[in-house]
Amino acid sequence: MSDRPPTLHDVARHAGVSTATVSRVLNGGPVRPGTARLVRDVVKRLGYVPNQVARGLVTGRSMVVGVLVPDLVGPLNAAIARGVEDVLEAHGMHAVIVTDHRDVVREAKRIETLVARRVDGLVLIGSELDDPTLTDVTATTPVVHVGAERAPSDERFPEVRIDNQAGIEKALARLAELGHRRIAHLAGPRRDGRERHDAIRQLAPRYELALAHVVDTDFSEEAGRDAGATLLRHRDFTAVLCANDRSAAGFYQAARDEGLNLPDDLTVVGFDDLPWSAYLDPPLTTLRQPGRDMGRLAAERLLHPEASDAWRGVRTLVPNLVARESMAPPPT
Amino acid sequence: MSDRPPTLHDVARHAGVSTATVSRVLNGGPVRPGTARLVRDVVKRLGYVPNQVARGLVTGRSMVVGVLVPDLVGPLNAAIARGVEDVLEAHGMHAVIVTDHRDVVREAKRIETLVARRVDGLVLIGSELDDPTLTDVTATTPVVHVGAERAPSDERFPEVRIDNQAGIEKALARLAELGHRRIAHLAGPRRDGRERHDAIRQLAPRYELALAHVVDTDFSEEAGRDAGATLLRHRDFTAVLCANDRSAAGFYQAARDEGLNLPDDLTVVGFDDLPWSAYLDPPLTTLRQPGRDMGRLAAERLLHPEASDAWRGVRTLVPNLVARESMAPPPT
DNA sequence: CCATGAAGTGTAAACGCTTGCATTTTTGAC
DNA sequence: GTCAAAAATGCAAGCGTTTACACTTCATGG
Structure with missing residues (x-):
C-alpha cells in the first residue's frame, strides 16, 4: 500500500533478482521454476500490476x-x-x-x-x-x-457489410408467395437505404410485384410515422417494406391513426430485427442483421490478415427473414 | 511516408532544433514565434502525431x-x-x-x-x-x-444514482389523482428493483392505494409477459407499475393475449423511458431516467474532486414522469 | 557599453518496461 | 572431477516523450 504503485524494479529488488528475470517470469521466458515461484510470490505480495503504458512503449503493441x-x-x-x-x-x-x-x-x-x-x-x-x-x-x-x-x-x-439485395429478395419472394401484388416502400437514407431501395426496384418485377409508392425517411420512428401518413393517402398496395425497424415502428403509428388493422389490412416488413421488434403489435416481420457475426468476421480479418482464408475487398453477410405476425396474405 | 511513423526526434532534426523545443512548441511552452512556425511546418510536412504512449509514460497521465x-x-x-x-x-x-x-x-x-x-x-x-x-x-x-x-x-x-423512491412517488400520486385505488406491481431484481418495490409498498398507503399483487420479473420482455399472464389471473386492480419499460412491453403482450384493451381496461406505467417506449401501443407512460445528466455529474465529480460544489457519498437524481396514453382513469 | 534579468534553447535524465548480448550457473557426458 | 554445451540470469540499451537545469541570447536601463 505504498503511495505510488510498485514497479518492476520494486519486485526485482524484493525478490533479489534482476528486472530482466522478473520480466521473463511474467512473460514466460526461460527461468528456473524456483525463481519463478519466488518472483510470483513477491508480485502477489506487492500487488504488482505491469504498467501497460511502459510495456506498450517498448513492444510497440498495445493489445x-x-x-x-x-x-x-x-x-x-x-x-x-x-x-x-x-x-x-x-x-x-x-x-x-x-x-x-x-x-x-x-x-x-x-x-x-x-x-x-x-x-x-x-x-x-x-x-x-x-x-x-x-x-x-x-x-x-x-x-x-x-x-x-x-x-x-x-x-x-477490407470491409464487412450486409447483403441488402439478398435480404430484400428474401422478403419479396415471401410477399409474392403470400399473394401480394402491389407494394410500397419507406426508403431510407445513406448507403444502406439506397441499396435497399435499388434492390426493391430492381427485383420486384422478378416476383411480379409492382412498386406502387416510395416515400423517404431518415430511418427514425418519427420519419416513419410521417412517411406512413403520406403513404396511406393511397390504398393501392397491400404491403410495405420499411427501410428499417425504427421507421416500421413509426409506420405502425400512422396505420393506427388511420384505423388500420395490422396485419389484416396491410403487411409490414422491417429491416434489422431490433430487440423490441418482436414486442410491437403485431410483432414485426423483419430482416435480421447478423451483427455479432459481422463483428467477429471483421476482428478475425483484422488479427489474421495473412490467414489462409483471408479475404480482401468486401465480404457480405446475408440477413435472415424473421417471419412474425405483421406479415399476412393480402386482404381479399 | 516512411515505414515507421515519425518521432519527435525526426521533427527536431528536420527543423534543426532540439527535441525539447519541439515538445515545447507542441505543448505551449515558451518559444520564439519564428521557431514555433518553423517547427509546426515540419510537423505538418512529416505528418507527425505525438505518441501518446510515450507521453503517458512520462507524464503519468493518459487523458x-x-x-x-x-x-x-x-x-x-x-x-x-x-x-x-x-x-x-x-x-x-x-x-x-x-x-x-x-x-x-x-x-x-x-x-x-x-x-x-x-x-x-x-x-x-x-x-x-x-x-x-x-x-x-x-x-x-x-x-x-x-x-x-x-x-x-x-x-x-462517490456515486450517482436515480432516486427510485421519488420517481415511484410521482407515479403513485398521479395514479391516485386519476382515481385508481388498487394497483399491482411487476417487481424487478437487484438494487433498483428492490428500491422500487420497497417504495411502492411504503408509499402506496399515503396515496390511499392498495398494492394488490406483486410478481417478480428479471427486467426482460419475456419475464414481463410471463409475469403479466400470472398477474392477469386476477382482475382486482386497475393499474400496473412495471419494474421497467422492457417488462412493461412484455406485459402489453400478456394483456393483448387476454384480450384487454389498454388503457381503458388497465393502466400501465413503466420505468426508464426507452427510445421506443413512445412507440408501443398505447404509448407508455413511464419514469424517465436522466441518463445523460447522470453521466455528466459523474464525470464532473471525477474530474474535479476538490471543486467547491463537490459532493461526497451518494448523489441522486429524480426521474420525470412522462405521461402518455397508457395511463387513464380506472374503468368505472 | 556593461551589467542584469528575462526569454529561448539545448542537454540529459527520467518514466517502467523488454530484450539482445554477455556472463554466470547448471547439467550431463566422459 | 573436468569440460563443453545448455540453461538461467544480469547488464544495459533503448522505446518516444517531458522537464529540471544549465546555458545562450536578447532586450533593457543605467
Missing part, C-alpha cells in the same frame, strides 16, 4: 483494438462490437469503444487519438471517411470497415 | 477515462456514457468504453487492464464489485459509480 461506432444507441452497433470482443478476448486482447456521434471531423479526430495511443487495429463501423483522409490518419494501423458509408476503394481497407 | 458498462444494448447506459463524454470532451479528454457483460470476475479483469493502462479515472456503471475488491484493483485511480449494484461504503467511491 488493444479500437472500435469506432457512430453512436451507442443502436443495438446493431452493440452486436457488432460484441462480436469484435468475442474474438479479441480469445486472443487476449481488448476492445475499447469510442463514439463519434455522426460527425466526420470528430470521427477523424477520434481515429487520430486512437492511433496516437497505438492501438493494434481499428474497426470502423459505418464510417463516413473517404479513403485519402483515412489513409492519412491511420498511417500504419490496420483497419477493417463494417458497413462503411462510402465504398472503400483502397485494398488496405 | 483518458474508462467507462465500464454492463452491456451496450441498454439505451440508458448509452445515455450515461454520452453524458460522461460531454464533460470529458470539454476538458480535452477522451472516454473509452469497455463492456463486462454482467460477469463479476470479468468486471474486475477489465478494470485491471484499464488501470494498467493508467486511465485517469473510472466511471463504473451498475458495478457489482464490492469495495474491498475494488479498492484492491483500482489502487490510485479515482472512481465514480453510477447506479452501483451494491451501496458503496467507502468514501473513495
Whole structure:
C-alpha cells in the first residue's frame, strides 16, 4: 500500500533478482521454476500490476483494438462490437469503444487519438471517411470497415457489410408467395437505404410485384410515422417494406391513426430485427442483421490478415427473414 | 511516408532544433514565434502525431477515462456514457468504453487492464464489485459509480444514482389523482428493483392505494409477459407499475393475449423511458431516467474532486414522469 | 557599453518496461 | 572431477516523450 504503485524494479529488488528475470517470469521466458515461484510470490505480495503504458512503449503493441461506432444507441452497433470482443478476448486482447456521434471531423479526430495511443487495429463501423483522409490518419494501423458509408476503394481497407439485395429478395419472394401484388416502400437514407431501395426496384418485377409508392425517411420512428401518413393517402398496395425497424415502428403509428388493422389490412416488413421488434403489435416481420457475426468476421480479418482464408475487398453477410405476425396474405 | 511513423526526434532534426523545443512548441511552452512556425511546418510536412504512449509514460497521465458498462444494448447506459463524454470532451479528454457483460470476475479483469493502462479515472456503471475488491484493483485511480449494484461504503467511491423512491412517488400520486385505488406491481431484481418495490409498498398507503399483487420479473420482455399472464389471473386492480419499460412491453403482450384493451381496461406505467417506449401501443407512460445528466455529474465529480460544489457519498437524481396514453382513469 | 534579468534553447535524465548480448550457473557426458 | 554445451540470469540499451537545469541570447536601463 505504498503511495505510488510498485514497479518492476520494486519486485526485482524484493525478490533479489534482476528486472530482466522478473520480466521473463511474467512473460514466460526461460527461468528456473524456483525463481519463478519466488518472483510470483513477491508480485502477489506487492500487488504488482505491469504498467501497460511502459510495456506498450517498448513492444510497440498495445493489445488493444479500437472500435469506432457512430453512436451507442443502436443495438446493431452493440452486436457488432460484441462480436469484435468475442474474438479479441480469445486472443487476449481488448476492445475499447469510442463514439463519434455522426460527425466526420470528430470521427477523424477520434481515429487520430486512437492511433496516437497505438492501438493494434481499428474497426470502423459505418464510417463516413473517404479513403485519402483515412489513409492519412491511420498511417500504419490496420483497419477493417463494417458497413462503411462510402465504398472503400483502397485494398488496405477490407470491409464487412450486409447483403441488402439478398435480404430484400428474401422478403419479396415471401410477399409474392403470400399473394401480394402491389407494394410500397419507406426508403431510407445513406448507403444502406439506397441499396435497399435499388434492390426493391430492381427485383420486384422478378416476383411480379409492382412498386406502387416510395416515400423517404431518415430511418427514425418519427420519419416513419410521417412517411406512413403520406403513404396511406393511397390504398393501392397491400404491403410495405420499411427501410428499417425504427421507421416500421413509426409506420405502425400512422396505420393506427388511420384505423388500420395490422396485419389484416396491410403487411409490414422491417429491416434489422431490433430487440423490441418482436414486442410491437403485431410483432414485426423483419430482416435480421447478423451483427455479432459481422463483428467477429471483421476482428478475425483484422488479427489474421495473412490467414489462409483471408479475404480482401468486401465480404457480405446475408440477413435472415424473421417471419412474425405483421406479415399476412393480402386482404381479399 | 516512411515505414515507421515519425518521432519527435525526426521533427527536431528536420527543423534543426532540439527535441525539447519541439515538445515545447507542441505543448505551449515558451518559444520564439519564428521557431514555433518553423517547427509546426515540419510537423505538418512529416505528418507527425505525438505518441501518446510515450507521453503517458512520462507524464503519468493518459487523458483518458474508462467507462465500464454492463452491456451496450441498454439505451440508458448509452445515455450515461454520452453524458460522461460531454464533460470529458470539454476538458480535452477522451472516454473509452469497455463492456463486462454482467460477469463479476470479468468486471474486475477489465478494470485491471484499464488501470494498467493508467486511465485517469473510472466511471463504473451498475458495478457489482464490492469495495474491498475494488479498492484492491483500482489502487490510485479515482472512481465514480453510477447506479452501483451494491451501496458503496467507502468514501473513495462517490456515486450517482436515480432516486427510485421519488420517481415511484410521482407515479403513485398521479395514479391516485386519476382515481385508481388498487394497483399491482411487476417487481424487478437487484438494487433498483428492490428500491422500487420497497417504495411502492411504503408509499402506496399515503396515496390511499392498495398494492394488490406483486410478481417478480428479471427486467426482460419475456419475464414481463410471463409475469403479466400470472398477474392477469386476477382482475382486482386497475393499474400496473412495471419494474421497467422492457417488462412493461412484455406485459402489453400478456394483456393483448387476454384480450384487454389498454388503457381503458388497465393502466400501465413503466420505468426508464426507452427510445421506443413512445412507440408501443398505447404509448407508455413511464419514469424517465436522466441518463445523460447522470453521466455528466459523474464525470464532473471525477474530474474535479476538490471543486467547491463537490459532493461526497451518494448523489441522486429524480426521474420525470412522462405521461402518455397508457395511463387513464380506472374503468368505472 | 556593461551589467542584469528575462526569454529561448539545448542537454540529459527520467518514466517502467523488454530484450539482445554477455556472463554466470547448471547439467550431463566422459 | 573436468569440460563443453545448455540453461538461467544480469547488464544495459533503448522505446518516444517531458522537464529540471544549465546555458545562450536578447532586450533593457543605467
